[in-house]
Amino acid sequence: MRSPWSRIAACCTAGILAAGAAACSSSGSGSAADAKGGKVTITVTDMPPTTQPASRKEFTDRVAAFERANPDIDIKPTEAVWDAKTFTARLAGGQLETVFIVPLTEPQGLIKRGQIADITDEVKALPNAAQFDSRSLAPGTGADGHIHGLPTSEYALSLVYNRELFKKAGLDPDNPPKTWDEVRTAAKAISEKTGLPGYAQPTTNNTGGWTLTAVTYTYGGVDEKEEGGKQVAAFNDAPMQQALEWLKELRWQDDSMGSQQLRDSAEIQKSFSAGRIGMMIATPSTFDEHITKYNGDPAIYGVAALPSGGTPATLLGGKMAVVNPKAGEAERKAAVKWIDYYFLTAKHDPKEAGARAKAKAADGIPVGTPTVPLYQPAVSAPVDQAINEHATVPLKNFAPFLAGVKQQKFVTEPSVAAQDLYAALDSAVTAVLTRESADPKAELEKAEKKAVAALERAQR
Template sequence: MATAGACSSSESGDAAGGKVTITVTDMPPTTQEASRKEFTDRVAAFERANPDIDIKPSEAVWDPKTFTARLAGGQLETAFIVPLTEPQGLIKRGQIADITDDVKALPNADQFDRRALAPSTDADGRIYGLPTSEFALSLIYNRELFDKAGLDPDNPPKTWDEVREAAKKISEETGLPGYAHPATNNTGGWTLTAMTYTYGGRAEKEEGGKQVAAFNDAPMRDALQWLKDVRWKDNSIGTQHLRDAAEIYKSFSAGRIGMTMATPSVFDEHITKYNGDPKIFGVTALPSATRSATLLGGKMAVINPKASDAERKAAVKWIDYYYLRYKYDPKEAEARAKTKAVDGVPVGTPYVPFYQPAVDRAVQEATNKHATVPLRNFEPYLQGVQEQEFVTEPSVAAQDLYAALDSAVAAVLTRESADPQAELDKAEKKVVPALERAQR
């Protein structure tokens, strides 16, 4: 094994003695000594199990500004990691390899949750990537404040109307914000986009072969109107409105907020970063308005289109070994859970399953033998997420889009006179140049 920087697929190729050499990304930097050692140890174990494959790890990370030049210049790794927003564009441009047949040969390939593969699957059902990490936005809530407000913490809201009712009760009974919504550092736009999905809309849509803002469509306007009503009609969203998601999570962990949008993994920060009480943390699937949907984020592993057949097959083997095995192998899942528990890392926090229940259930049971979290508190999420539609983040200039939408969210939360559609029109004018630049 070598730990040097990346070399191109054509440079590595089929090595002497029948070996194939591939380059892979995702190796932690030297500043993360423990994580780097764990990664290189797994590379060594993989090479022992596959003596015909040599791996050259790289610290390279996804950079859309240099990707095309690196691909054209033969400097791209064999396997690399991209955000979920990227595969569809890469597929259309022929910039990643079709791995459908290689995926079919993997263990439990017929048990994949198709929602997890959707971001890297084309209209013909061909597969171009495999998930490495995925998250689905949810609603976290304070079980203790639910009790104080006379609400059932085991039966959290399933719709935004129910969230509004619960928020009002919490505010009236406790004097604390029943619901909190971020409005800065792009997190206001991020969460508004997720809400828009539950209203059956999108933040971007295709027109003339390009992605344009969908800020004039009813779903986003309705979501923003909901926020305005909770703020000004119900007065149940508190008085501090120019905060980002991290600031809200900190207040939530201090017991000062009833509900907010987050990923279930925020529980880890609740415990390790903010010293929150694990008993108060509840989480459920993102509520619906007109559709049961949520925002799906995360990363996928994809393959250099210039890779040889041998390199491509070896790369898929590595992806399966490093990123997928513990998602379908109960023994591997339990071993990782045991290690995490010993290291004080929360075990049992819910996740987006890559596989159908027939496979995932056994993995969950093996993991939960070493659970260090209150599993009962996560049941509403586990049940609700099974039937949700997963919608990825906007595929073009997402962060610019979120930044523009921050201003619309801040406006309706701080000014009673703010008109949702007028604020969205202002936001659209801000984001149009960024969308145009990204698609030249």
């Protein structure tokens, strides 16, 4: 997916290209460090490149601070990032870092293939380990309940809506839709009262399939399911047909989506920020681009949890930190300690969270945009309070999202050939929104043929 959700796309796409720098060799089993009790050296990925000097300095400064606090651990960072195409070869060749970051689509497959370490015992030793939100850990948790990954950042798709257009249509902006039927009613009211599209659905650049997948989750369905040890397409199951039928009704029966249908999520967000769309599927973080990139009015931006089609669920995206399966005990302990320090401290330590929020506010970066909680309320609430003391966003506008997301099931993206599946679904969404005669079931059958071929290629 493309801008303005480029950060999200990096989380969703398994085939991110690796940075040009050669990866450092992992220390493998770590037996020497374990036996002698000496200094442990671990390698970590995702150091910002030299083209991002400020971010790189912040990273290296934090590495230095970690090493001062942990004199028995030596951190060797690399610029490498996740690349599914080279992962297996790098692992077999001993070139994989001790700690590396993967999209949420990856951990379950890596767990089944034994390609990442079991870090259950190391995680249990962390502060607030018992307070993790089980939904945030689920993508990195095996069928046996053992933990193989820790979340570094997660997002949930939501319903973003124009509070001003809600008022003009006689709707309550503090009580946004909770079901797709309510979205349909609100979209029709907005369209009739303002002449603007009440709801907009992307159709291109894989974003049509991406958002249709999210709606399908709320009807209790999935894009792909496991059969005979492999992932197979589930396009013709009832939930996805219901989701596409809902779009068709909104478009042709209600005439609530306007006439411009061939757009991706970036184009829709631009129109939304200009005040010309009532509702769209997005993430709360798009608020940042709304005000910094598109000069949108902060007051019009409202966010609700993704509405339900019968199942309170949403698409969960983001990243996880995992550990090289060849790492020894001392390396695993050091790796998990680094993950907690670098990625999670600000998620469970109010003092650190407040300090970072204050610095961001001083730099003009929006503060207070909600994220998916990685911890239970006993931990996350004080952190949120510390952040919100420096908030620069209209916190009231995010309240419906925060209330609704607590009740939702988090479902990750398809684990195999996600982008190919999204591309196939783009065509089905486009057909239904541009041709009144298009039959959702028939269009999904066409899309499934493309998806089947992609899944077969990916699992050879």
